[in-house]
Amino acid sequence: MVHVLRVWYMPSLSEPLFERLAAEIRQQMDGVLALADRMSRSALSSDAQACVAGVAEAADSVRRILDRAIDLHGTRDDGVTLNPEPHRLRDLIDQIQDRWQDRAQANGVTLLAAYDGDPEACALVDGQRLLQLFDGLIGEAVAGTRRGAVEASLKVVRQGDEGFRLEGRVRGSERSYSAEAADLAEIEARYGLETALGAALGGRILKALGGELRREANTGAGETVAFKFVAEAAPVAVEEHESADAARTAHVLVVDDNATNRMVAQTLCEMFDCTSESADDGIAAVEAARTGRFDLILMDIKMPRMDGVAATKAIRGLAGRPGQVPIIALTANADPDDAAGYLSAGMNGVVEKPMKPETLLQALQQALADAGAAKAA
DSSP: OHHHHHHHTOTTSOHHHHHHHHHHHHHHHHHHHHHHHHHHTSOOOHHHHHHHHHHHHHHHHHHHHHHHHHHHHHTTTTOOOOOOEEEEHHHHHHHHHHHHHHHHHHTTEEEEEEEESOTTOEEEEOHHHHHHHHHHHHHHHHHTOSSEEEEEEEEEEEETTTEEEEEEEEEOSSOOOOSSHHHHHHHHHHHOHHHHHHHHHHHHHHHHTTOEEEEEEOSSSOEEEEEEEEEEBOOOOOOOOOOGGGTTTOEEEEEOSOHHHHHHHHHHHHHTTOEEEEESSHHHHHHHHTTOOOSEEEEESSOSSSOHHHHHHHHHTSOSGGGGOOEEEEESOOSHHHHHHHHHTTOOEEEESSOOHHHHHHHHHHHHHHHHHHHHO
């Protein structure tokens, strides 16, 4: 594993180049997944469906490896950054079940996830980092289990009025390895790169949490890996499940010069029950917007003939409803200065590539809600 990690830490690979490389690979993998999803809903033979499923599985695996490598790379100098927010803790174990159930079954393993504690306990934790910590331990346990079950649990113990002690446990059928560099080569050799990267990242997250890891021999075979740390109590989280109703039935114009990117965006629109059309550059986008039949435009920035900023300014110059249509920038260049420029050009929001469904949905809802409020006023 040591030789693999050095690839990600090569001194000759500058940070901007690394970030562009990672963003490009992730974007291409998102495109492959979107195309595979579209094909899986077509009338294909069983053999063809199996091939499509294999393509999707491989692309998803590449994306997971890339995401873990990016996270690991980002922690090499300053350690793991934690962003604690109020989380209802039992919801985290539900998320673990959702994200691991299918992958465990694909390995012939049953994942059993359990929560022990006050069902309404809410603490200030970085939910994503805690899930990644469990990912590292579960990934190793699933990879090392040939048949049977892997058990993952979270126990929450109240400590006065100030906080909770969180105790996580993952029980597997083989001896586990700590997430220390000395063991990464053995983890990779036995279980593969993805599992080794997950173990390394999990170890750094636990260190950042101020937690401790221990092993316990199972009765029979295998080991249970356990960890614990203390988290501050928070007010009970009120879940705001914004429905996709605000985005439903919207007719969206997707503008991008890359056919794969257009397919990804249109597939995501389908997920939200939106209809869509596409254009491959800014000039075509302005002509399509002129018809006034779109509720929202997703606009790429860098395109031939006319870029997204110029197209937005041209659309804003149209009279009546066509000139008022909400426009959301789709771009890999979404730092604050760039985003401010897009907004000053007349755009209503910015979504960074590669697009995440929840981020795009939130932007759609916000832009449509703002447009509705402006119309009502």
